[in-house]
Amino acid sequence: MHELSIAGAVLDSVRREAELRPGTRVLKVGLVVGELSGVDSDSLRFCLEALVRDTEFADISLEISPSPRRHRCCDCGETFTVADYQTVCPACASCDTDCIGGTELQLSFVELEEQ
Amino acid sequence: MNRVSLERKVLSENDRLAAGLRARFAAHNILCLNLISSPGAGKTSLLERTLEGFPREMRVAVLTGDIQTDNDAARLARFGFPVQQITTGGTCHLDAKMIERALERWDVANLDLLLIENVGNLVCPASYDLGEAAKIVVLSAAEGEDKPLKYPSIFFKSELLVLNKIDLLPYVPFSLEKARENARRVHPGMEILEVSCTTGEGLPAWQSWLENRRAQLANAPAGAAT
Numbered sequence: 001m002h003e004l005s006i007a008g009a010v011l012d013s014v015r016r017e018a019e020l021r022p023g024t025r026v027l028k029v030g031l032v033v034g035e036l037s038g039v040d041s042d043s044l045r046f047c048l049e050a051l052v053r054d055t056e057f058a059d060i061s062l063e064i065s066p067s068p069r070r071h072r073c074c075d076c077g078e079t080f081t082v083a084d085y086q087t088v089c090p091a092c093a094s095c096d097t098d099c100i101g102g103t104e105l106q107l108s109f110v111e112l113e114e115q
Numbered sequence: 116m117n118r119v120s121l122e123r124k125v126l127s128e129n130d131r132l133a134a135g136l137r138a139r140f141a142a143h144n145i146l147c148l149n150l151i152s153s154p155g156a157g158k159t160s161l162l163e164r165t166l167e168g169f170p171r172e173m174r175v176a177v178l179t180g181d182i183q184t185d186n187d188a189a190r191l192a193r194f195g196f197p198v199q200q201i202t203t204g205g206t207c208h209l210d211a212k213m214i215e216r217a218l219e220r221w222d223v224a225n226l227d228l229l230l231i232e233n234v235g236n237l238v239c240p241a242s243y244d245l246g247e248a249a250k251i252v253v254l255s256a257a258e259g260e261d262k263p264l265k266y267p268s269i270f271f272k273s274e275l276l277v278l279n280k281i282d283l284l285p286y287v288p289f290s291l292e293k294a295r296e297n298a299r300r301v302h303p304g305m306e307i308l309e310v311s312c313t314t315g316e317g318l319p320a321w322q323s324w325l326e327n328r329r330a331q332l333a334n335a336p337a338g339a340a341t
Contacts, residue, residue, distance in 0.1 A: 002206075002208055002239035002242060002243075005210075006125055006126065009125050009126055009128060009129070010125055012128070013123065013127075017119065017121070021119075027116065031125070035267075036267060036268045036272075038238055038242045039242060085267070085300040099271070103271075103272070104124070105124060105126060106123065106124060107122075107123050107124070107125050108121060109118050109119060109121055110119050110121060111116055111117065111118045112116070112117050112118075113116045113117070114117075
């Protein structure tokens, strides 16, 4: 259960963005959670909601976009989404493919309004 | 309303500290390895057998993380190498800040090898970069061979899988073949070693792996780690 420390890191970043823009209020935070990031989205949401309670961010809405595991074929360049751990290239059947997505844990945006 | 695009890693602060650690390790040519497993898979036993096999002049140190107690540090200190316990007091993983703080007590320049034993947990440690050159995941024959499929993140991010407790194979319904297959489904081409820290079987291959990894580091340009 490390989602609480991750939620804390998200909130620190959001607070920093808000401080950079005095006179604004944060409405929404966008996160990308990769399938291989080791982070559970529901648990992260639960922890963030617990952390913002009774703070100036209490009304913040949270948009969590899942990011599936993506691979690129080293032989033919095909990019594809990996389902059921199937990492073989669907175009040329090469086994030599590299992971290009799905490990990320990103803070993608904040939405603010003038107060 | 105004949308500000950030596209920033959530753990950017941890990653910044980890990058600093990695640069320090590279500057002093130190191989840092991060050992991860569920509780009881044998990380401490593997470290005991590893330290036991080193010559006295080996410049190795161990950081061992647990939620409570310094039992592991006591077990590992017997071999005469520097060992520090990091007691997280509830946190289920080590982070780069904890490593940085622990290293303040040592002269890092005097090390060639730093072994980090993470808190026993297959989930959370996967998210935290500690500046290591490689993560190593330990799985024991007393666990299920489907662990790689259940906890793909750590098996994907680890360079090496050490399958421990192979001396128990006659007594447990664990298929080595299936475990290997599952690990490589998640992480194609993953390196796998089979060992028993009790009988010593397979440990020479682990020692060779360590030596090769150290040699690779000596030949690789600084900062090439992922």
